[in-house]
Amino acid sequence: MQLIRIFTVALLMLATLSVRSASAITPDDAQKLYDRVTPSLVAVQYVWQNELNRVELTGAGIVVSDDGLVMAPMILFPMQFPDSQLKEFKILVPREDGEPTEYEAVFQGRDPRTDMAFVKTKEPQHWRALTFAETDSKVGQSVFSVGMLPKNANYKTYFVEGQVGATLRGETPQVLVMGGGLAALGSPVFDTEGQAIGIVLPENQNPLLNEVNPRDPLAAINRPPKLFVPSKFFQISIKDPPTPEHPVKLPWLGVAEMTGVNKDVAEVYGLGNQPAIQIGDVVPNAPAEKAGLKPSDIIVKVNDKPLERGDEPAELPGILSRRLMRLKPGDNVTLTVLRDKDQPLKNIAVTLDEQPMQMNLAKRYYADDLGFGVRELVFSDRYTMKLPLDQKGVIVALLKPQGSAQSGGLHNADVITKLNSESVTDVGQFEKSYKAVRKEKPTDAIVLQVHRGDGENTIRIEPPR
């Protein structure tokens, strides 16, 4: 009896010992990983200099090539910030013995295929790059991440351990990590072998290291992120990063408002269990329309392969968009569609075009005297506001608070079609006309005709005395 009792106690003690040191790697190995990785973690900083004010933004970046190329989450560079207003790029390398060392840098561009962006030091460096391995994560597997604390902690790096809870499909495949969770947004994630297998990229997280919520400065630590994106998803960006001379050129199909077909609709159309996407609208004169696709067509195959599934039908359009984004303008793609119930499937070949210019590249002009800024109309403006696709004019992008334009009744998103009696065609022409009018008659009010909502409006703006 005594022996059994001693034996049981010993067993219990062993068990508790092993539970306490349940980490998948030893503290020594953890320290080694931390020391190896930390030099590859840097802060990316830039200034958004807009017409009204100046904002400094800093976020976490990872060195991906020895000569000083750094990758950071694209969310740090919102598309709403015009590219021409992003200035004073710097890479900050944290140090134990003082403020970070600053290196002048140049913005390389965004990659919407992977939601990553790139910045490179002006002068080539000899830094330690992090290389990513493409592996699949298994449930229960231990993962480690090393992240950067905010500016108020001098960007010190910290180590987090977690366990893989699930792998999730979707427009951006993600891995769910429980246990201790993950380090802050933008941190690299490692497996027990020390291989970098992903980057922390959850939604709804503040990417800034220099502006923290004063009520919750340690948000990333108190509520650790729990999702990371596996390397397989963004590896193409690292292999082929954008540069200012060669930005990423996205292809364009010209299909809008796609919806994933749910099982009830699939049943009515006789589609069985195959994933399918219904086209909501085709853009006039774009590849899809030219190839003969129509609204309500249901896509069931791309290049003769079934559609990639998500975790639910609503994810199907996003997944297809991501897949198509990896093709190039000029590529051919064949879509197999069902046009109506009880009809045979059709194969439609489409030649992809280049994605139309987005608002971040649109030319701008700011009328400082009356306090309003305009920019070139882009495709998405015309499409969402249901304007003719050849609509001319400029769109109001900025209103100075309490300025003359705002008191005169001008609104953001108004499309200016006439300045006094002259038709407005584009920003260049508007700038020229506006300057001439203001110079010739500086004390006269200007009268704008704008398109707003479903109608027009005549706005009179009186200059300040």
Added chain:
Amino acid sequence: MLATAFCILATAPVFAHSVSSAESSENPPFPPATPQAVVDVTSKIFPAVVRLDVAQEIYVDGKRSVQRGIGSGVIFDNDGRILTNFHVAGRAAEIYVTLFSKERIHGKLIGDDHWTDLAVVQMDMDEVKQKNISFKHGELGESNHLIPGQDVMAVGTPFGLARTMTLGVVSNNERTFYPEHMSIDEYETGDFSNWIQMDTPINPGNSGGPLVDMTGKVIGINTRGGGQNLNFAIPIDLAKEVISKILATANDKTKGHVDRSDVGIELKPMQDLETFFAVDIDKGVLVNSVDRKSPAAKAGVLPQDILLEVNGRPTNCRFPEELAPVRKMISDLPIGSEVTFKLKRGKDSLQLSGKTEKLQGAVGEEKEFKTWGLSVREVTRAYANRAQLDDSTGVVVTTLSPGYPAAKAELQPGDVVHAVNGKNIEDLEAFSKIYDDAVDKKQKAVLLQIQRGRGRQSVVLKITYGEE
């Protein structure tokens, strides 16, 4: 300048005293609120004022329901007809009328007009006879001679309390709310007249009651409150017109209503734009916007045209207060009649012509469809324009019943249904027919084609029928 002003002010009381004593005894500028007058008017008007308890029809969670509220009204003829606000009694499913004698009887909505926020209710005269009730009716006066400062009295049942009268003056006789377009639960209102603004305190429950002058005649219908002692009434001259049109079109089958013309032009006052457009002061009104596919659009009217005349009558509008009369003049034209626009465009003078069409609001007829679990509305021309739809065919989803087929299929308010089971839907009637048919046949899967934003989508309603 200030010194002179002071002098005038200092002497004013002396002047006023001598003037008023001469004037008041012979010809006051308006009937004054002397203590006797107040008492007389009160006793004259009280018996004509009623409290209205109304159950208004609304659609909530995919079903037809009621919303209960209290307002006031004034009996205006011996046949027992009551004048009140549309927002009190419009869309009424059930009305109770409480008279001065405290007797309660049933009432019925015989007509309404949301554009002027007025409604006419008929007392159940059989019940009146049966219960041997006697009542008095108010005398409708005139509102075009009202002047700021004139004494007026508001009567009603604020908060449901029995007849209450409050005294005050006319603060403004041409109140406008330009440029905001007012609405009552999405129904457009206030485009065709200005309001009387008065400082008689009114509260929730006063709506629909009379505003009377000191001869006891009804000169307005109390309609909305504003800020501190800042309240608004509909002028009685306008109400008289609306009453006669409602009574002319009311019968057992249809509610009385007011038909108006529309040409599809949104107008803006010329204020400060005269030099820019090179027009004389007080000449013309600015065409701010032209509705898609409207008579004006078809005639070729463009934004920034200056509208000078319609059918030979001048349309001058320099200030916001002058807009309502111009709009009214256009709306009073016969529907479907020829209309000529005299315009100035740049340096040129133009005459364009078209045909007026019937004015339609953005809120169409609404109906519930219980088995499918949703309520939908007719898509009107005005709604289609506002929502930038291609045309006004189809019906728009308004509310959904949680847990029912439409909600489970993830339909959303604002979705426009264009086809059901492969058949295109023209209007609410067509939709109802197909629904009745599908429910009759106990159809378990219904295929809808809807438009949401810019995209078309197929939606399937899966319906389970309970054991009968």
